[in-house]
Amino acid sequence: MKTVTLGPEGTYSHRAADAVADGDIHFRESVYDIVDGVASDEFDRGVVPIENSIEGSVTETLDALADLEIAVVREVVTPIRHALLAQNDDFETVASHSQALAQCREYLEETHPDVDLEAVASTARGVERAREDASIAGIGHPDNADETLSVLAEDIQDRNSNATRFFVVASPAERSEAGGKTTLVVYPSENYPGLLLELLQPFAERDINLTRLESRPSGERLGDYMFHIDVTAGLYEDRMQDAIADLEALAANGWVRPLGSYDVEHVV
């Protein structure tokens, strides 16, 4: 099975993909390209970060899921422990994924207040820049160290509970109704007092717990949103089908897209 994830080699997404894929792993340097590569059947599976316990949602992933026809088939949760990697102490710039820079903000402000921060496509891309240039340090998994790059500091994330959720995406034909959790995207294309309350009522009435609710701009006009919703119930359940029917009635001017059901897997 061809699996695609965020590259180059050595990203956290790569580590999550290693835990769920059968070895045929390919790399792209944007989340949109990964999801698009699966939606267009170039790859069978994609592994993308969706949410971090410190920094919150990966908005690029949310927007790709809403934009493209795709299913979510698995969820992988993994602890994230960042290391500072450089050729020596004399670096002037820290290059990493924007999420990694944000997860280490307090550490960087306290220990390296004068360095420039540079957001790059992935942690492994930043590590590669550090390998080529002694004035640059990267933030990434300590396994990226080698004869050129040393680990200058370990566990530099601002909270030790740092964890990231990854989604495994597949073509819509592979959407599963089985599993204890479901992800949906809802675009009501409406704006009136109490709309959000009404959209959540179908779940509350059926005792279905919400584990995530995110609004993202629809891109249509300012103040117009789509909602990303995760719940602890499977699409196979009657109460979920009933809740979705209610949502569809409420979003008659827009759309409701159940992306699939799955169980959570924890990997280290």
Ligand SMILES: O=C(O)C(=O)Cc1ccccc1
């Ligand atoms: O850049 C990476 O390594 C990624 O996979 C994205 C990411 C960045 C920071 C924490 C978790 C995932």
